Amino acid sequence: xxxxxxxxxxxxxxxxxxxxxxxxxxxxxxxxxxxxxxxxxxxxxxxxxxxxxxxxxxxxxxxxxxxxxxxxxxxxxxxxxxxxxxxxxxxxxxxxxxxxxxxxxxxxxxxxxxxxxxxxxxxxxxxxxxxxxxxxxxxxxxxxxxxxxxxxxxxxxxxxxxxxxxxxxxxxxxxxxxxxxxxxxxxxxxxxxxxxxxxxxxxxxxxxxxxxxxxxxxxxxxxxxxxxxxxxxxxxxxxxxxxxxxxxxxxxxxxxxxxxxxxxxxxxxxxxxxxxxxxxxxxxxxxxxxxxxxxxxxxxxxxxxxxxxxxxxxxxxxxxxxxxxxxxxxxxxxxxxxxxx
Amino acid sequence: xxxxxxxxxxxxxxxxxxxxxxxxxxxxxxxxxxxxxxxxxxxxxxxxxxxxxxxxxxxxxxxxxxxxxxxxxxxxxxxxxxxxxxxxxxxxxxxxxxxxxxxxxxxxxxxxxxxxxxxxxxxxxxxxxxxxxxxxxxxxxxxxxxxxxxxxxxxxxxxxxxxxxxxxxxxxxxxxxxxxxxxxxxxxxxxxxxxxxxxxxxxxxxxxxxxxxxxxxxxxxxxxxxxxxxxxxxxxxxxxxxxxxxxxxxxxxxxxxxx
Numbered sequence: 001x002x003x004x005x006x007x008x009x010x011x012x013x014x015x016x017x018x019x020x021x022x023x024x025x026x027x028x029x030x031x032x033x034x035x036x037x038x039x040x041x042x043x044x045x046x047x048x049x050x051x052x053x054x055x056x057x058x059x060x061x062x063x064x065x066x067x068x069x070x071x072x073x074x075x076x077x078x079x080x081x082x083x084x085x086x087x088x089x090x091x092x093x094x095x096x097x098x099x100x101x102x103x104x105x106x107x108x109x110x111x112x113x114x115x116x117x118x119x120x121x122x123x124x125x126x127x128x129x130x131x132x133x134x135x136x137x138x139x140x141x142x143x144x145x146x147x148x149x150x151x152x153x154x155x156x157x158x159x160x161x162x163x164x165x166x167x168x169x170x171x172x173x174x175x176x177x178x179x180x181x182x183x184x185x186x187x188x189x190x191x192x193x194x195x196x197x198x199x200x201x202x203x204x205x206x207x208x209x210x211x212x213x214x215x216x217x218x219x220x221x222x223x224x225x226x227x228x229x230x231x232x233x234x235x236x237x238x239x240x241x242x243x244x245x246x247x248x249x250x251x252x253x254x255x256x257x258x259x260x261x262x263x264x265x266x267x268x269x270x271x272x273x274x275x276x277x278x279x280x281x282x283x284x285x286x287x288x289x290x291x292x293x294x295x296x297x298x299x300x301x302x303x304x305x306x307x308x309x310x311x312x313x314x315x316x317x318x319x320x321x322x323x324x325x326x327x328x329x330x331x332x333x334x335x336x337x338x339x340x341x
Numbered sequence: 342x343x344x345x346x347x348x349x350x351x352x353x354x355x356x357x358x359x360x361x362x363x364x365x366x367x368x369x370x371x372x373x374x375x376x377x378x379x380x381x382x383x384x385x386x387x388x389x390x391x392x393x394x395x396x397x398x399x400x401x402x403x404x405x406x407x408x409x410x411x412x413x414x415x416x417x418x419x420x421x422x423x424x425x426x427x428x429x430x431x432x433x434x435x436x437x438x439x440x441x442x443x444x445x446x447x448x449x450x451x452x453x454x455x456x457x458x459x460x461x462x463x464x465x466x467x468x469x470x471x472x473x474x475x476x477x478x479x480x481x482x483x484x485x486x487x488x489x490x491x492x493x494x495x496x497x498x499x500x501x502x503x504x505x506x507x508x509x510x511x512x513x514x515x516x517x518x519x520x521x522x523x524x525x526x527x528x529x530x531x532x533x534x535x536x537x538x539x540x541x542x543x544x545x546x547x548x549x550x551x552x553x554x555x556x557x558x559x560x561x562x563x564x565x566x567x568x569x570x571x572x573x574x575x576x577x578x579x580x581x582x583x584x585x586x587x588x589x590x591x592x593x594x595x596x597x598x599x600x
Contacts, residue, residue, distance in 0.1 A: 198400055199447035199506075203461035203513055204437030207429050213464060217451045295450045295493035 064265040068256065069272065077252030078273055084169055084248060085235045091174030092234070093227070096181035101211065103186050114182070121179035127240055129176050133168040134244025169238070169246040177234055184226045188219030220292040228285035232278045239270075249273055351376045351411055351517060351548050352397065358405030359392055366392050368572040369406065374517075374565070379549045381559035381580070384569035385595055390552045393569070394519050397550065398439045399432050410439060411516055437465065440510030444522040446502040448494040454481065454505045455490035458512045466513065473512075480508035484538050500531030504538055511542075518542065520551040554599060560584050568592045 054060065068074055102114035121129070137159040146153035163171075192215045200210040239250035250270055257266040290303070302310065352374040359367040366389045374380045382390040395401045397408055399416035408415045416432055417424040427435075448457050458477035462468040468476075481487050484504035494502050503523055510518060520539065524532040536558050543549055543562045553559060559566050559580055566583040568576045568591075576589045587593045 193447070195443060195445055195447040196449055199441075199443060199449070201400060201433070202398055202436055202439070202441035202519075203509070204433050204465045205461060206433045206465075209464055213460065214449055218449075292451070295452065295495055 059264070060268070061262065061265055064260075064262050065268050068253075068262075068266060068269045071256070073252045073256060074249065074269060074273070077247065077249035078277070080166075080247050080252075081235065081238050081249040081273075082277070084166070084173060084238045084241070084246070085231065087170050088173040088177060088234055088238075089231050091170065092177035092181050092230075095174070095178035096185045097216070099178060099182035100185035100189055103182065104189060118179045118182055121176050126172070126176050126237060127243070130169070130172040130240055130243055133163065133172040134165065136163050136168065165241075165244055165246045168244055169241040169248070172241070172244075173234055173238060177230060181227065181230055184223055184230070185219070188221075188223035189215060191222045192218045217292065221289075221296065224285065224288050224292060228282070231281055231285075235277055235281065236274060239274075349375045351378075352550065353409040354393075354397070354406070355408075356406040357393065357396060357403050357408060359389070359396060359401060360404050366572050367396070367403075370569075370572075370574055371406075372567065372574065372577070374548060374550060376548055377546045378564045379543045379551065379562055380565045380567060381563035382550065382552045382567050382569060383554070383556070383559060383583075383595070384575075385598075387571075388569045389572040390569045391521050394441075394521050394550060394552050397517075397519060398436050398441055400441075402426075410435070433465075437513055438516045439519060440513060440515035440517070441519045442503070442506050442510055442521065442523045444525050446494070446499070446506045446526070448502050448506055448509070450494050453491050453493055454486065454497065457494070457505060458509045461509070462512050477508070477512060480511055481505070483511075483541075484508045485534070498531060499527045500534045503527065503535045507535075507538055507542070516548060518547055518549045520549065520553070522552050522554065524553070524555060556584060556596070556599060568595065570595070 055062075099114045099117060102110040103118075105111055140159050142156050143159050143162045144153055144156040146155075196214055196218070197210055200214045201207075205214070238246075238248050241248055242251040242254060245251065253266040253270045257263045287303070350373045352372070354370055354372045356369040356371055357367050358365065358369055370389075370393055372380070382394065384390045392401060396403050397410065397415065402416065407419075413435060414424075415435060416427055418427060448454075449460065452460060455474065455477050458480055459470075459473040462473040462476065463470060478487065478490065481490055484507055486501055486504055486508075489497060489501060489505070494505070497505065507518075507523075523539070524535050527535065532555070536555060539549070539551070539558070540562050551558070551563070561580075563580045566578065566580045567574055568583055568587070568589070570591050576583055576587060576592045583592065584596065587596060
């Protein structure tokens with residue numbers, strides 16, 4: 001039926017010799033979306049109510065927030081939080097790659113070990129692991145290097161000097177995160193076409209060289225977006241380290257509020273800092289994603305920086321055109337293109 | 342260890358068997374390829390010809406028989422009564438002398454055409470960067486793609502990708518080139534360019550084993566044509582013998598179906 005109708009319409013148009021009169025004259029009015037405006041109004045209303053109710057609350061002392069936002073203790077706490085997140089993520093990523101490769105290894109011992117690691121660290125609460133590392137000194141008074149099951153000792157030191165609160169926090173966050181990250185890395189490794197591995201082998205590359213130069217760079221494209229997520233998650237989880245007195249942002253803030261009893265104001269201070277840090281973190285993620293997308297898309301989209309540059313150029317070109325309308329616009333843009341270098 | 346009496350023989354396969362589980366895909370393949378010879382392997386899909394090719398550079402482990410390339414037993418050390426499987430690094434060393442071209446090209450997508458070619462010479466053969474790049478440019482020129490050195494595989498057509506893949510394999514200066522249906526994934530109008538590069542390579546004296554469905558190529562370029570079916574060599578001989586005057590019923594049936 002449809003085919004028949006199509007044929008007959010074609011026939012009709014051909015018979016007419018030209019499209020029916022008036023077809024080109026129709027002015028298509030875009031579909032209106034009144035619902036969007038209603039939704040926007042409702043949401044703006046809710047958000048404004050929320051902001052005014054918090055901001056206008058007589059119990060929130062705004063000068064206190066302003067006073068503490070750049071307090072040296074808070075800033076030191078921010079530094080500690082950044083250090084924990086960066087070191088923790090480095091530890092977690094390295095360990096995650098090792099675990100993922102172990103999981104995919106033909107060696108059953110390595111495979112099982114990696115599985116048990118993930119099973120344990122994913123299966124127990126992070127809070128419990130943090131407390132465990134914090135109280136390691138109660139379990140083991142000394143850290144000793146020697147041959148197990150023999151009295152031979154090469155080196156020994158009290159746990160409290162080795163496992164400082166910072167190290168305990170780092171181990172807790174890093175080892176826990178490694179379990180989650182290893183699954184992300186494993187998914188990334190599995191996403192690489194096995195044909196590329198065969199091609200690498202056929203060129204005489206060893207398995208480890210193939211992993212480093214062929215498989216991992218391709219896996220990174222899949223790994224980086226969720227790892228950005230994990231980094232943000234670790235940044236915020238570092239607040240849990242208050243429990244073992246690591247001097248990070250949240251600990252410093254709650255120490256201050258314990259003295260001045262301005263809990264809400266300091267929570268606002270802390271939240272603003274965490275929001276700022278998570279925002280900043282998305283920048284390196286963007287550039288890393290870009291780097292590992294090479295060769296996948298046909299051309300990489302411009303970076304935000306390049307977009308701003310282009311916008312500035314466009315605006316300046318337009319401004320020039322307005323002030324010197326006689327100039328050939330192409331020349332103007334060409335001069336504008338050269339200038340920023 | 343040279344077990345081959347004839348020093349002209351580069352590839353010597355003796356009763357090669359391969360099982361995938363209970364399924365025996367190679368049921369004792371015995372073949373010899375002389376230096377400078379082009380051998381074309383024909384056969385219906387599932388006949389084991391690609392598997393045999395992959396056994397030669399030990400991408401597949403064989404379950405019986407022996408494969409020697411230039412006198413070296415592939416993948417194993419022969420210690421009198423038993424064979425000992427080699428370490429992956431030792432196998433990697435053996436594979437350097439054998440280039441392979443795949444049906445699906447398998448170029449490394451995160452590297453440019455030039456980087457695809459220089460990766461193994463730089464990282465495996467430890468050549469100097471300038472030397473490797475110079476050689477890669479010569480190879481790209483040889484396959485007619487000197488203007489594409491900065492292109493990523495995704496920016497190249499299938500035929501161009503396959504020609505880069507051939508250049509990549511040649512960069513390791515192999516003694517032997519294996520082609521696993523190199524034109525099967527290509528649009529018909531791109532097949533000619535790839536076959537042209539392969540023809541030139543054959544004329545330059547490269548020893549080649551080509552699994553293909555291109556009967557014309559086998560007839561023109563092949564020195565030796567082998568017809569395989571169901572894991573055995575059904576018929577082998579000169580292109581004229583096998584393709585024009587096949588003696589076996591299965592060969593005739595296959596040739597009728599593809600021509």
